[in-house]
Amino acid sequence: MTAITAPGLAGPATAARPRIGREWTLALPLAAFFAVFFVTPLLLLVAVSLYADAEMTRFGLDQYIRFFGDTFNLAVLGSTLLLGVKVTALTLLFGYPLAWLYTRSGPRMQSALILVIILPLLTSVVVRTFAWIVILGRDGIVNNLLLSLGLAETPLRLLYTEGGLVAALVQVQMPLMVLPLITTLSRLDPNLLDASAALGAGPWRGFLKVTLPLSLPGIVAGCLLTYAASVTAFITQSLVGGGQMLFMPQYIYQQTITLHNWPFAAAISIVFMVSVMGVVMLFNLLGRASKGYVHA
Amino acid sequence: MPDMQRPTLGSASFGLVMGTLAGAALLLLAAPTLVVLVTSFTDGYSLKFPPPSYSLRWYASLIDAWQLQDAALVSLKLGAVVTAVSVVLGTTAALAIGRSQRAWARGLDALFMSPLVLPALAFGLASLVFFSTAGVELSFLTLAIGHIVVSVPYVLRTTLASLAQLDPALLESSESLGAGRLYTFRRVTLPTIRNGIGAGAFIAFMSSFDNIPVSLFMADARNEVLPIRMWQILENSLDVRAAAVSGVLIAVTVLAMVVMERVAGLSRQLR
Numbered sequence: 001m002t003a004i005t006a007p008g009l010a011g012p013a014t015a016a017r018p019r020i021g022r023e024w025t026l027a028l029p030l031a032a033f034f035a036v037f038f039v040t041p042l043l044l045l046v047a048v049s050l051y052a053d054a055e056m057t058r059f060g061l062d063q064y065i066r067f068f069g070d071t072f073n074l075a076v077l078g079s080t081l082l083l084g085v086k087v088t089a090l091t092l093l094f095g096y097p098l099a100w101l102y103t104r105s106g107p108r109m110q111s112a113l114i115l116v117i118i119l120p121l122l123t124s125v126v127v128r129t130f131a132w133i134v135i136l137g138r139d140g141i142v143n144n145l146l147l148s149l150g151l152a153e154t155p156l157r158l159l160y161t162e163g164g165l166v167a168a169l170v171q172v173q174m175p176l177m178v179l180p181l182i183t184t185l186s187r188l189d190p191n192l193l194d195a196s197a198a199l200g201a202g203p204w205r206g207f208l209k210v211t212l213p214l215s216l217p218g219i220v221a222g223c224l225l226t227y228a229a230s231v232t233a234f235i236t237q238s239l240v241g242g243g244q245m246l247f248m249p250q251y252i253y254q255q256t257i258t259l260h261n262w263p264f265a266a267a268i269s270i271v272f273m274v275s276v277m278g279v280v281m282l283f284n285l286l287g288r289a290s291k292g293y294v295h296a
Numbered sequence: 297m298p299d300m301q302r303p304t305l306g307s308a309s310f311g312l313v314m315g316t317l318a319g320a321a322l323l324l325l326a327a328p329t330l331v332v333l334v335t336s337f338t339d340g341y342s343l344k345f346p347p348p349s350y351s352l353r354w355y356a357s358l359i360d361a362w363q364l365q366d367a368a369l370v371s372l373k374l375g376a377v378v379t380a381v382s383v384v385l386g387t388t389a390a391l392a393i394g395r396s397q398r399a400w401a402r403g404l405d406a407l408f409m410s411p412l413v414l415p416a417l418a419f420g421l422a423s424l425v426f427f428s429t430a431g432v433e434l435s436f437l438t439l440a441i442g443h444i445v446v447s448v449p450y451v452l453r454t455t456l457a458s459l460a461q462l463d464p465a466l467l468e469s470s471e472s473l474g475a476g477r478l479y480t481f482r483r484v485t486l487p488t489i490r491n492g493i494g495a496g497a498f499i500a501f502m503s504s505f506d507n508i509p510v511s512l513f514m515a516d517a518r519n520e521v522l523p524i525r526m527w528q529i530l531e532n533s534l535d536v537r538a539a540a541v542s543g544v545l546i547a548v549t550v551l552a553m554v555v556m557e558r559v560a561g562l563s564r565q566l567r
Contacts (some may be wrong), residue, residue, distance in 0.1 A: 027392035027404055030385040030448065034407060038419070038445050041426035045418070048425050094324065097317035114563040115553060116326050122499075122549050123329055124506045126526040127542040131328030133530070134335050134539075139344050141331065171324050178321075202306035224413070232415040235508050235523075239530060249417045253512070256421055266425070269418035280413050 049266035056263060063267035073268075080248040081275060083162075084231040087169040091177040091226045092219065094170070099181035099218075100211075103188075121175040129239045132168040133159060136240070160242030168240045169230045176229055177222035184218030185211070216290035224283040231276060248272045329546055336543035338536060354540035361537060367525040371505050374436070374521065378443040378504040383497050385444070386451030391485070393452075394459035409453070411446045416509035419445065424513040434516040442514040443504045450503060451496035458492025459485075494560035498552070 052060030067073045102113050120128060135141050136158040146152040158164045188211065196206040234249040241247065248268065255265035331345055336354060338347030358364065389408060393401045411419065423442045424434075432438060462485060470480040511521045522541075529535045556562040 023392045023395065024400065025392070026388040027401075030389035030408060031404060033385060034445070037423070037426075037441050038411065039407075041419070041422035044425050044429060045422035094317055094321035097314040098321040100314055101318040111557070111563070113322075115550075115557070116322055118553070118563060119329055119550070120325055122502050122553055124523060124526075124542070124545050124549075125508065126506075126523050126530065126538075127332055127545055128328055130526075130530055130538060130542055131332045134331050134343050134345050135328065137343065139342065141345050144345070167324075171328060174321065174325055202304065203310035204306055207310065228413040232417065232509075234417050235527060239527070249415060249509070252415075252417050252421060256424075256513070262425065265421060269415070269421055272415055273418050276413065276415060 045266050046270060048262055049270050051263040054261045054263060063263050064271070066264065067267055067271055076246050076248060076251055077271065077275060079245070080231050080272070081279065083166070083169075083237075083247065084227045084279070086166050087173060087230040088177075088223050088227045090166065090170045091173055092223065095174055095177035095222065096181060096219075098174075099178050099185050102178075102182050103185045117178050118175050120172055125172070125233075125235050126239075128172055129168065129236050132164065132171075132236075132240050136164045136167075159240065160244050162241070162245060165237065165241040165245070168236050169233060172233065172236060173226045173229050176225040180221040180225070181215065181218045184215045184221075188214055217287060220283055220287035220290055224280055224287070227283070228276060228280060332539060332542045333546055336536075336539035338539070341536060343536060343539065354536050355543065357537055358540055358544070364522070364525060364537070364541060367520050367522040370436075370519050371522040374440060374443060374519075375501045375505045377440050378447050379497050379501040381440070381444050382447045382451050382500045383493060386448045386496060386500075387455050387489075387493055389448075390452050390455035390459060390489075394456055395464065405452075405456075409449050412449045416446055416507070417512070420510045420513035423510065427514075434514060436519050439511060439514040439516075439519055439521075442510040443507055446507065446510055447500035447504050450499040451493065454492040454496035454499070455489055456492075458489040462488045491560040491564075495556065495562050498556050498560070498562065502549075 048056070049063055050059050050061070052058045052062040098113075098117070102110060102117075105113060133140075137143070138155045138157075138159075140158070142158055143152070143155040146156065192210050192214070193206050196210050197203075201209065231247075232249055234253065237245075237247045238250050238253075249272075252265050252268050252272065255261045255268060335343055335345055335347060337350045337352065338344065339349040339351040339353065340347060389404070393405050393408075420442065423438070423445075427434065427438050466484050467480060470484050471477075475483070506523055507521075508523050508527060511524055515521060515524065526538055526541060529538045553562065
């Protein structure tokens with residue numbers, strides 16, 4: 001519907017809009033709430049990050065200089081942003097075929113599939129993380145399987161490793177990837193694939209040349225959500241990742257709660273937020289470009 | 297004729313690859329939940345899978361676990377308050393933003409959605425700084441305020457999605473037939489968007505019930521929430537009671553999901 005209202009046709013459509021022009025007042029309560037309890041706190045966070053010392057007596061850019069002057073901090077930021085890339089890529093690899101399977105299933109199968117897909121989204125994050133401890137622990141399923149198959153002599157250390165963390169995050173974030181993909185894939189015109197098949201393209205060619213390019217908006221939306229959620233997944237990172245690896249959310253928590261260094265914690269938060277926003281904006285740009293590609 | 301499809305190497309390998317990956321994804325999605333459920337019925341003291349023998353002892357032990365019960369009660373109360381306020385604020389905002397293509401509407405939409413992509417832990421810290429600067433002591437109220445900010449986007453998103461399906465011609469005809477704005481809202485708009493609001497409310501409740509990053513900074517000692525209590529249990533001692541709590545949560549969640557799917561078409565609203 002919205003696609004039809006192209007700029008050239010907007011004239012008459014605008015005139016037909018409901019005459020009451022004061023709907024915007026309905027947005028005021030939430031706007032006021034966000035101004036006080038969301039925007040102001042974030043601005044204050046910026047202000048606190050500009051204190052030069054932990055006691056908050058003088059202003060200066062010291063916290064940022066400290067952050068960027070130490071390769072340790074940069075490594076934490078880098079590994080956090082990279083963690084998101086790994087999780088997002090794997091989620092796409094497994095999530096896309098799942099979304100594809102969904103669109104090709106009958107209605108009964110679809111409702112069973114959708115329940116399995118959204119189950120992790122609605123299960124408590126502590127429960128999901130707890131499950132991974134049971135699966136990856138010394139006495140866990142994977143280790144028992146490996147030992148009984150003779151593939152390992154002694155239990156492997158799977159918990160508190162990055163591989164284990166990535167697996168847990170992929171499971172947790174999978175719904176965020178699959179749901180937008182299902183939306184775009186079910187909007188695709190099935191005639192396009194039939195046409196491509198009739199013209200002699202095999203399923204691989206049809207998939208790569210027709211389905212995949214046309215589903216790019218869904219891929220971008222899914223990647224955006226998955227990425228943002230996995231770099232900020234504090235609980236999974238700290239319980240499955242353990243104390244061996246440090247990621248930005250734990251770093252912020254540690255500086256605030258354990259070390260009471262609010263200015264540095266605030267500066268780390270700002271750096272982290274700006275980095276995540278930067279990646280998200282990059283995804284958005286890609287999304288806009290992919291939409292242009294689809295319409296062309 | 298497209299129906300004349302012979303099984304070729306291409307189509308066989310395509311089906312095999314897609315099917316295998318999709319199967320692996322399904323296994324990955326469902327396995328952890330099933331593992332927790334089975335483990336929670338263990339008779340032993342450790343989180344071994346499969347358990348040596350089965351019993352309901354850890355579920356029974358929850359009856360005396362007053363700390364866990366208190367935390368669950370706080371979480372339920374909090375979820376109810378947060379959901380109620382989020383529904384009112386989110387729905388009214390969606391009504392304002394929904395029909396407008398103007399810049400202010402798109403700007404507000406982006407602002408209201410931003411808690412979803414912003415690191416929640418950073419927002420938790422910002423709230424702590426805000427309330428301590430303002431000299432407000434942490435309480436149930438500050439906790440609820442923090443949760444509302446991160447829960448509103450869900451209500452807004454699902455309500456906006458269902459508003460998009462409302463034909464503006466319906467509103468115009470209702471108006472031209474002499475119905476007032478409130479009457480039109482009650483009889484035309486609300487029935488159309490009811491399912492969207494319902495699904496949004498459900499997700500908002502779940503997100504509040506499950507929130508740790510904001511609770512970590514906003515909760516005072518008297519308002520300990522369930523996920524934080526569980527987190528501490530898991531970090532300090534791998535108490536099997538945590539498995540039983542998880543079992544209860546999974547059962548309630550799956551039940552609520554099935555009910556919401558029947559009543560509000562939850563999965564359709566999520567897309």
